[in-house]
Amino acid sequence: MNEETLEISLVNDLKEIARVAEHIDEFCASQDIALEVAYAINLALDEILTNTISYGYDDDAPHRIEISVRPEVEALVVVIVDDSAAFDLSNAPTPDTGASLEERPLGGLGLFLVHQMMDSVEYRREGERNIVTLKKNKTGEQRPEDG
Amino acid sequence: MKIEEQTVDSVVIVSLDGRVDGSTAPDLEKHISDVVERGDARILLDCSKMDYIGSTGLRVMLAGAKKCQQGGGNLVLCTLRATCKSVMEVSGFLTMLDYYDTRESALAAQS
Secondary structure (H helix, E strand, O other): OOOOEEEEEOOOOOHHHHHHHHHHHHHHHOOOOOHHHHHHHHHHHHHHHHHHHHHHHOOOOOOOEEEEEEEEEOEEEEEEOOOOOOOOOHHHHHOOOOOOOOOOOOOHHHHHHHHHHHOOOEEEEEEOEEEEEEEOOOOOOOOHHHH | OOEEEEEEEEEEEEEEEEEEEOOOOOHHHHHHHHHHHHOEEEEEEEEEEEEEEOOOHHHHHHHHHHHHHHHOEEEEEEEOOOHHHHHHHHHHHHHHHOOEEHHHHHHHHHH
């Protein structure tokens, strides 16, 4: 297996998220990474990037966000670096997933899902930058279409 | 994401094709609102071609289900792919909303 690192650079535009997902899907396919792992990484990136792009900037200037995805022996390590407002996402509130339709509030699921789908979520602030490190264990399963 | 609509036995079947993410969920929100506002509050979301949903899509589905309920109907789901299904399961959506493995069983329960 070719243990290369995927690097994606994007601007703070929600439309970029679909392009990120394409890169992740292609990369995971080339590395024989299970579909559910690729999905989990896409979901975490969607949630984090949507938050950052929607709420993280107080000006209209373009901002760059850098993502790297590095396969390790047992896990994929995803690092997201941006210059948005400081936001520690290493703790997420737990929604009441047993609530009825009438009682269930809208929202509050994004960070919960990131924590549910990832095996670790770490945050640190370096100068003006947020650095988020996600780890997702690779399952031993083969992609079904690869037999 | 593509959205297609057809009506069977006064149930509006809304079929989703592609990604329901932060940039496409508003289209789904508008579509569900339009359906409810014209007086059709029984909606079946066919998810057989939906290959991604995140929290924004879940929020839109929840808001749509509340609207349908307030309009005297309901919003049900069918035919989720395994990856999307696990996201809905962990979020509690498969117990909060009615879910069916086939479109036929969903329609039979709705009519």
